[in-house]
Amino acid sequence: METRLSLRYTGPAVDEGLMDVYQASANMIAFSEFMVTAVKATFGDAADAKANVAGFGKGSFITDLVFSVGGPAATIFASFTSDHLVTVLQEAFGLWKHLKGSPPTEVNQSGQSVSVTNNTGQIIQVQTDTLNLVFSEKGADSVGRFIKDALNQTGITGVEIASKGEPVAHVAQHEADYFVPVAKESPVSENVVTMALILVAPVFQDGNKWRFSDGTGTSSFSAAIEDQTFIARVNNGERFGKGDVLTVEMRIVQTRTSNKISVERVVLRVLEHREAAQQPSLV
Structure with a gap:
């Protein structure tokens, strides 16, 4: 063909x-x-x-x-x-x-036909092959x-x-x-855990995510911080450096989009801030 x-x-x-x-x-x-x-x-x-x-x-x-x-x-x-x-x-x-660049609000399949509702309530009928593409x-x-x-x-x-x-x-x-990814996300799991995070890069601009490592040798990751008490400490000049350790309560949410699993991390509360261990002087 x-x-x-x-x-x-x-x-x-x-x-x-x-x-x-x-x-x-x-x-x-x-x-x-x-x-x-x-x-x-x-x-x-x-x-x-x-x-x-x-x-x-x-x-x-x-x-x-x-x-x-x-x-x-x-x-x-x-x-x-x-x-x-x-x-x-x-x-x-x-x-x-x-x-229009947004995931559908509803998808209903009947045989090889699928009805897709957008976020304004309009409905379109397409084939299953089309939806898969x-x-x-x-x-x-x-x-x-x-x-x-x-x-x-x-x-x-x-x-x-x-x-x-x-x-x-x-x-x-x-x-x-x-013309962007519009596959509807579905939740896979959501957990709140207490763990220690190694600070890779603090971000002092409102709304930006800090970068952390969990110390296992895997690549670092970004996480937003929602603890307003901690943010106030940051704004008041608390010192942070690379390698500092934050003990936190963190929400980890996994979602699935088509065949892809994505992870979002949010720090809900900072329990402790420990500065990085200092190298002892040889003098």
């Missing part, structure tokens, strides 16, 4: 031939990665897609996508056509615009690069995708920020 898609940018920078060559290359790579992800979301992980650049025009490039599949999945794959992939693409861009980490990452990042470049005002000369999707500059 083969299909040919074109990606075209519009705007003054394109008209004047001023699109940065590195940005153009990054856009091509991101679009190809997105299409490979779209193929797997549409036809399954058994599908193997390869993108080949077929030609260039002013403000655009064309890529040939060749799909192949083997083994038991081949008979299922054979029942689909490239038109099915194009439909998934159309629905995916429509879903990103529908959600939009909620996938790879799909969100790649579309963000060739849509959102590209449209934030000076002189780029629009992006168009076409198949066989027919428009598939169009994104205007004011819609750029819709």
